[in-house]
Amino acid sequence: MLEIAGLSVRYGKHLALDDVALKVGRGEIVVMLGANGAGKSSLLKAVGGMVKREPGASIRLAGTELAGLPAHRIVGAGLALVPEGRGVFGELTVRENLALGAFPHRGRAAEADNFERVQNLFPRLRERLDQAVRTMSGGEQQMVAVGRALMSAPAILLLDEPSLGLSPLMCKELFQALARIRDDGTGVLLVEQNARQSLAIGDRGYLLEGGRVVGSGSAAALGADPAVRAAYLGVAHGEAA
Template sequence: MLLEVKDIVLNYGKIEALHGLSLEVGEGEVVSLIGANGAGKTSTMRAISGVRGVSSGQISFNGENVTNLRADQRMRKGLVLAPEGRGVFPGMTVVENLEMGAYTRRDRAAILSDFERVFELFPRLSERKKQVAGTMSGGEQQMLSIGRALMSRPKLLLLDEPSMGLAPMLIQQIFSIIREIAQQGTTILVVEQNAKQALTLADRAYVLETGNIVKTGKGSDLLTDTSIREAYLGVA
């Protein structure tokens, strides 16, 4: 397994947000984590990426225990998060944001070819190279956030709510780009409120409710699961 999360507990002060959550992501897989608002999706991503420390449990990446590593140390090992919402640097241009994605790299030639790759995936970004990120639309910032994460050549790409706040047309577009990134060989763990898109995309999926995993299975199976259809897909 590329990523193994075992029984992690995450606290915000006295409030426990995750109560012993476990999940796994294998090399080359696309795994979704779906759940309603407040289920603990973003907390899970914070714990895995190292932005927040866990109070118990273990996180292993690539066979190595990374539970006690800081976020920047985990990132250098290839565990890369594109944070939710407007996680771009608002005062930097598109190009500077992408450069930040490649902050830990020194291979200038390969970085330049990755710029090309990101601009091919997101033609909108190549039209706005010099634009300051804070002045772009929500969808463009989301694209920039994903593009920036790709600039580090992640072993595992963590996507936190890539569809958040986007119009339905844009959601379609973002998910087809994520599919393309997966086909190019990147392992992905995506956390989503938009269950239909997330389950269609995923090889496997987990269902998160108030800090616990309540269901797991193949994406296609969960799509036809009656209780999931009722709770998350709005179909009786």
């Protein structure tokens, strides 16, 4: 469904992404693993139209070329980005934040159904619809951020470090929700510091190093690879997880 090829991003003289190619299918969680500075956030921002891409990139969603489109048209085409730091509107209520997510035409067409879907995914939000988001916990704010993205009815959801700063309980709830989002047919491209939990719910994964894809495979195969376990799961070679 989402096919990326030849994606490069440059900040001045620094090449942050170099000829990246990857795919995300319908109803599939794809995990992007890499050290800090590998280019993971730049990848999501470039796909979402938030940073300039180098010429020659192709970003196709269900056969439609998105490269070169502004961010709002990319959202309208079916891609939604939840950035690191959430980007919620703290002075607005949960209900108002979610309503803003339904602004694209594809979101307005199914606003009532998506509103109910978000509340079913995150029952805490149902209880706090009229609460100002700034008064909520970090985990609850992350639920609002994901919920707002889902209100646009995306075919593909891009997530940048969604569990950052969350409690173990909130992390568990978040990853359970992501699995349900995948099972509902939405594709997910996930950048996440918690590699263990990401691979546990993921279908496939890519390894990003120095702005280049250096490996890929099923989530199970990556989780069992000694080099991946040592680099991202905190497990030494030969040591059981």
